[in-house]
Amino acid sequence: MASLSREIVVLILQFLKEENYMEAMHRLEKESGFFFNTEYFGEKFLAGVWDEVETYLSGFTKLDDNRHSTKIFFEIRKQKYLEALDRQDIAKAAEILYNDLAFVSTSNEGVYKEITLLLNLPNFRLNPQLSTYGNTQNARSIVLGEVKRLIEANPLFREKLMFPTLSSSRLRTLINQSLNWQHSFCKNPRPNTHIKTLFTDHTCPNPNGGAAANAGALDNWMADESADKPQPRQLAEILDPSHCRQLTLPDTTGSSTKVARLLYMNSAVGILALGIDGIQRLWKWVKIEENPRGKATTNVAPQLWQPDSGLLMTNDVSRVNLKGSTPCIALAKNDSYVMSAVGGTASLFNMVTFEVMTKFLQRPPASTFLAFYPQDQNIIAIGMEDSMIHIYNLQTDVIIAKLNGHKERITGLAFSTTLNILVSSGADAQLSVWSLYTWEKRKSVAIQMPAGKPASGDTRVQFHVDQIHVLAVHETQLAIFDASKMNCVRRWIPQDSLSAPISSAVFACNSKLIYTAFRDGNIGVFDADSLRLRCRISPSAYFPQGSQGLSPLVVAANPKDPNQFAIALNDGSIKVIEPTEAEAM
Structure with a gap:
């Protein structure tokens, strides 16, 4: 094993030197x-x-x-x-x-x-x-x-199916973080310095630099880090479409249905949208010369995907009041099937044929949130309109447990396999922690509301990659909790240029950033560790010219690229956004 490990290390170093990162990772994965x-x-x-x-x-x-x-x-x-x-x-x-x-x-x-x-x-x-x-x-x-x-x-x-996802952009990010730290010690630091390699120490050759970073030419959403001295703590602002790369997903159906839920495929080759009408649309990037890896990118438009049969992934919405429904969706980690519901019957769809594999929960109350158990995709947690949580086995068609602890409908569910817990959130502004094996409630805490705000409204939860810290998103705030104790360690309340209510927020795939959409059209990119605003993307940077009444409803983060996210607007359109020159990180 020692000689094999040494050989693998040599191979990795060789591939890294040639900048063939993905080949190195696959070789390690296969041979280790x-x-x-x-x-x-x-x-x-x-x-x-x-x-x-x-x-x-x-x-x-x-x-x-x-x-x-x-x-x-x-x-x-x-x-x-x-x-x-x-x-x-x-x-x-x-x-x-x-x-x-x-x-x-x-x-x-x-x-x-x-x-x-x-x-x-x-x-x-x-x-x-x-x-x-x-x-x-x-x-x-x-x-x-x-x-x-x-x-x-x-x-x-178990523990052998999830290889660390290190894309070339992630490795370049690590290089940048290392060299940006060196850059902070330059006697005369240049703004927008071009850092290329890890094989030589970085210094700024031009002694006449030192101007503030140009917010319109950021290399990534964290680009102001290199100029982040205790005194230039400037806010990067993106005001013009030329200051970020973006792509509107093509839709030949002419649908203007609002998107209620938005997900990237776990393989990062496509985006899945669930409309309030119960129809799911899937866009996939294909491998072509301009996009040889077939991954999500703003350089090439994806295809609106449909099987040869012409089937649509359509939920049963008969006898459903769509205005009062809560659409929900969950994607299996191997991207082979997706489960969704819009106020009525929950359906499990085959992601290749779009066929319904099975239906369940055909009677009220309706499901309001879905989450697959990471270590067994046959197990799913289902949040209900009546505030209950059902732990359901898809294979045996058996409800394993019913969790009772909230007072209003369930609005969020997140598993931590490190802490062996399920965290739930409800429209009662409560967070509850449940044991994975006994399904007993360990603790329940209330989200602290700003003065004059009622303790109600949807709250979403998502675990940090460390599987210990959990992000709670409410229209009034972003809050980070230590899930081992369930105490709030950080909180941010809308203010100044971002004072509108929050409509949606998610961690980037590496949990370094939090992409946050506001109802007035602004998008904030926050440092996840400090909840300090790094970048504000103005509506003028991504709204069509002359548009009125547009608002972002939901944001989704690329699971492989920490610098890319997608946003669904209330006119039914979906945009993919990434920083200018992200590939040069």
């Missing part, structure tokens, strides 16, 4: 054996390279480790068996049956007899259970989805 690379596994599975699939899988689990592992190997070998039958290669099919699938004869004799009988059929699709098998590629995709779900549910894979 500490993290399960679902992307690599999926590629080999869809290619039907079964020996490599099993070899890679065997580095993490063996066939008889537990029932999840046994089922994973069974599904893989059964697919290999069916493909041999489909090719009419009976000899190969028999070899797989008697060698690879022999373990089934002792664990489930009935199933083994049933799959053995397939050898005698001219086409195994004559078996009623396999009549919808389809073609090989389709079948592989379906089985891969099932295998991935089994892997996520397998306790042996």
Whole structure:
């Protein structure tokens, strides 16, 4: 292991020197054996390279480790068996049956007899259970989805599925933070100094610098850090469209429906919007020459995605008063399915085919907030209109627990796997903490309201990447709580140039920044540690010319790039915004 680790370190240093960051990360991921690379596994599975699939899988689990592992190997070998039958290669099919699938004869004799009988059929699709098998590629995709779900549910894979997401922009951010610290010691610091490399110490060559930073040419939302002496603490202001890069998501449907919820896909290749009419729209960036990684960017417009069937991801809103409903949505961490509801039945959608996989909660009260449990995507917390929280198992269709502690509807839910807690927020301006295993309430605290403000209104909660500090967002404030004690450690109240009520706020993916939308159209970029305002983006910088009555409703942060966010406006449009020259960080 020592020599392997040394080799990996050498490879990483080599790739970093060549600035091939993602290749370094993938090489580390594949060769270390500490993290399960679902992307690599999926590629080999869809290619039907079964020996490599099993070899890679065997580095993490063996066939008889537990029932999840046994089922994973069974599904893989059964697919290999069916493909041999489909090719009419009976000899190969028999070899797989008697060698690879022999373990089934002792664990489930009935199933083994049933799959053995397939050898005698001219086409195994004559078996009623396999009549919808389809073609090989389709079948592989379906089985891969099932295998991935089994892997996520397998306790042996816990803590091995989430590799640290280090994009090139993140690594350049680390370089900038290091060199900006050096820059603070320059005798004659230049504003907007161009810092390129980590391999040489930084100094400012021009002794005549020292002017204030030009707010219109920021390299990133934290760019005033280099000029942040105790006395230039200036506020960067973006007033003109040329001072930030932006893109309006194309919509050929001509829809002007307000967006109630906005999410990036966890892979950062798309954006998902849930309208107040119950229809979900998905935009995806594709791999092209101008965008070889196919990630979200303002350089290239994404496509409004739709399957060949023409299906829309539409929630059941029959018998629902849309004006009084609370739309809610949650995306599985592997981006394979999404759950949503708009005042009525909750539906689980397949993100590839847009088909409804299952429906539940078909009777009142309605669900108002959804959150998947990070370590088992079959478990979901459902906040309800009647102030209850249901912990629900999608696979078994069983409510595990009902949590009772709020007085008004649930408006936010967030899990911490570090503290083993669920934090909930309600329209009663209360935050409650629940144990993940016993589901008992540990503590409940009230959000401190400014003088004259009622203790009501929606509160959203989101955990910092440290999984200890939690951001609570209310129209009257941003507040950071230490969730281990549930005491407020920092608070910011709208004031000065940002005095309008807050409509939405989220952590950047690295939790260094908080993107905050205000109802008057301003956007504030806050330092998450101090809640100090770093940058104000004026409505004039991103509203269309001559627009009136526009307002940002909800903001979403890119899960891979800390310098990019998306905003949904009340005219139904969605914009992606990032700083000028973000790629040069």
